[in-house]
Amino acid sequence: MRVRGRLTWGRRARAGTALAALLAGVVTPAVVLTPPAAAGAAAAGTPVCQVRDNRLRELSGMVATDDGYVVINDGADDEARRRIFFLDKRCAVLRAVAYPSRPRDTEDLAIGRDGTVWVADIGDNDHSRATIALWRLAPGADEPVLHRMTYPDRPHDAEALLLDASDRPVVVTKGGSGTVFLYAPTAALTPGATTPLASVGQVTLPTTGTSNPFSFLGRGVITGAASAPDRRRVALRSYADAFEYDVPDGDVVRALTAGTPRITPLPDEPQGESITYSRDGRSLLTVSESADQPPGTRPTILRYPATDGPSAAAGPTGSVAPELPTQVRPIAEDTIGPSGRTWLLAAGAGTLLALLAVAGVLRWRHTARR
Structure with missing residues (x-):
């Protein structure tokens, strides 16, 4: 945010x-x-296209579509940036959909099986929001519909949203020390009503040594999430890495809490908060904010190969205690x-x-x- x-x-x-x-x-x-042992320097992503529209400097969420991409900024002060932007495959803006009321802090996107775009208005840096929200933009609609939700325990800062096999939303908190929490609605979302959330699990992230602007801090938070088009894989991303989990039975929560993630380094992205799968599911696509970068820097969508098959790089993460960001060797x-x-x-x-x-x-x- x-x-x-x-x-x-x-x-x-x-x-x-x-x-x-x-x-x-x-x-x-x-x-x-x-530092943890490294198998070699992580490869940077391959540039796909550059976003040149000046309204899109604080990108916080992205999904790929058949025609291109949908992107959002985080909580921008500039009214012109508070839109849901549809891009073509060259990253040029095709149209922008306004919200009927001002969102608080939009941080991620997900797309339903029917093409519905879900905007996660869930950011809360100060941990002070009484409710968070999802905006639902149906295919062909002129404006999104607001759905409010409330946590069962306390406010959380969150920047990632997933949809399970039935398109039930799963909110993933940002965390801060390598452990993040999962929340899901207890009932169907209804416009004009506030739906309680339930705590459904927690995930301990594997430790990596991937270089990023925030050092070990950037490796211990989750800033975005994505579901593969066939819903058989999901990915969480930090400022440094992508963690892919298999979802063989459609149960996203069980996949995250009991699965073994495969790790794709996303090295040295300026401020990476967005991730999506390509429409064929073969690639992970990311994009970073550019607001605090040198003049002339533009957000660039990067492509990384998606992982395939099980990995022994990390064990199940649902109940494992957080590892230290570095290996500590005590003095005898x-x-x-x-x-x-x-x-x-x-x-x-x-x-x-x-x-x-x-x-x-x-x-x-x-x-x-x-």
């Missing part, structure tokens, strides 16, 4: 990463950090000595103070920008 006048998650992540890096050299020598106890133990205690206290300092700086910047 990106909102002017407010410190966004991306900016908080960059600020926190930079400050933590400065402090790390002073307060964290108690452990030796080594018998090499420390009494003075070393005292130093380690001091270093541990320093680490805690550093984390508190990072949190304080981020809170101050957030308050100041508001």
